[in-house]
Amino acid sequence: MATPDFVLDLRRKIGTDPLPLVGVTAVVFRDEKVLLGRRSDNGALTPITGIVDPGEEPADAAVRETLEEAGVVCRVERLAWVHQLPRVVYGHGDQVDYLDLVFRCAWVSGDPYPADGEMTEVGWYDLDALPSLEHSDMRRRIALAIGEDDVARFEGGR
Template identity: 50%
Template sequence: MPIPEFVVALRAKIGHAPLPLNGVVAVVLDDRNRVLLGRRSDTSDWALITGCLEPGEQPAEGARREVLEETGVTVQVERLLSIEALDLSVAPNGDQVHWLAIGFRCRAVAGDARVNDDESIEVAWFDPDAMPPLPPHQERCLSLALAGDADPWFSEPIGLR
C-alpha cells in the first residue's frame, strides 16, 4: 500500500519513532443497509474502509476519497460517528503510529464495489448480522452507524467519568 509522501518525508527524519497521524474509518452502507468491507492485503483481515488524511484535508472528504480509492464506490458522508485516539500501533516494517481515528457513516451512491488498489485483496458487502470480527474501535463505529442518529462517541477525560 502506498505511503503518503508527507509520511515518507517525516519518516526520513524520525525513522520508526512514534508518529501521530489522523485517519478516517468509513462505515459504508448500501440501500439494503449492508456494510462494505475490505480484506486487507497486509493482514488478510476484514475491516471497515480506513485511511490516512492528507495534511489540511477535511476528514469527511478524506473518508469519501479513501472509499473511492480503495473500493471504487462513491459515497455521501452522512454523519460523524466517533473520534478516538487509538493505542500505539506498529506496522510490519517497524513504523510506530499513534492514530487519531475519526469515524463516519457513509451511504453508497454510485459505483460497483471492487478491489481498486493494492490495500485490499477482496471487497464485499456484508449483512450486519453476518459480519466477520472487527477491531474494537471499528466495532464501535459500526454499532453507532447502525444505531441511527446516536450522538458521536468520544472518550471522556478520566476526571469527568
Template identity: 45%
Template sequence: MGTPDFIRDIRADAGHQLLVLPGVTAVVFDDEGRVLLGRRADNGEWALVAGIPEPGEQPAAAAVREVFEETGVHCEAERVVSVHAMRKPITYPNGDVCQFMDITFACRAIGGQAHVHDEESLEVGWFSVDALPKLRDFALFRLKQALGDGPTWFEPATG
C-alpha cells in the first residue's frame, strides 16, 4: 500500500518536515520457528514486516493487517515485545522525514503462503533464525526480544 492516504494529506500541508508517527512491527514465526522477512522495495534491504496504523486502528490489528498486505500470510499477534521510539529520524528517498514510535509484536503464522503481495516488497520468505540475511540492528534487537520470554522491553525514563 505504501504511504497511507492520511499521511499524504498531512504531507500536503507539512511538506517534508519531520513527522513523529506511530508504527508497528510484526515478528512472525511459523511452526518450524522460522521468521518471516520481506526485502523492501524502497531500499532493497531485508526487514521485519512493519507499517503505520490507520486512524482508529488498534496496533495489533495493524500488525496483522500489514503482514497480510505485504506477504499474504495470516497471523495472530500473541504479545507485545517492545515499545520503542526510534532515536534517529528516517529520511526517505522522496525527502520525507519521519521518526517512529514503534510497538513490536511477536506473532504466529496461522495460514496463507508467503509471497510478494503488494508493491512494498521485492521478495518475502521464511528464514531460520540462525541463517538470516543482513538486517539492521534495530530489527535484530526486535527479533531478539520476540525470541525471549521476558516482559515487554521499553527504555526506562531517566532523571
C-alpha cells in the first residue's frame, strides 16, 4: 500500500504521533452480490477502503478508490455508517486514528481485477453465502450498507 504524499509530508513534521485521517469504505453491490478484495498488506478479505485526499469529497474518494483498487466504476447511493476505528499502530510505529465513512455504492461498469496492487484478488461474492471475514466490523459495514433506504448510523453521541 502506497502511503499518500500528504501523509508522508505530515509524518516528517509529527513523526509517529497519532494522526487523524478520514477513511472511506465503499460497499459496492451488483444484483445480490458485493465486491470484496483480499488486501495485499494483511491478506484480509474486505470491501474497498481508502483514505480521503485533502480537499476531496468523501463520496468521490469512495468512487476513486473503487476504480483504483478494483477497476470497477461505481456510484455512491448513500452514507451508511460513520464510526471511529480503534487506533492503528503500524509495524514501523506510525499511529493513525481513522474516522471511517461507509458508503453504499452501486456497480456501474467494469469487471473487477486487482488494479493497483493493493489487492491480490477482487471479485463478486453472494450476499447469502459470504465467506468468513477476518475483521468483524467489515461484516457490519456490509450489513449496514445493505438497506437501500436506511438512514446512516452514527457511533457515540451518548
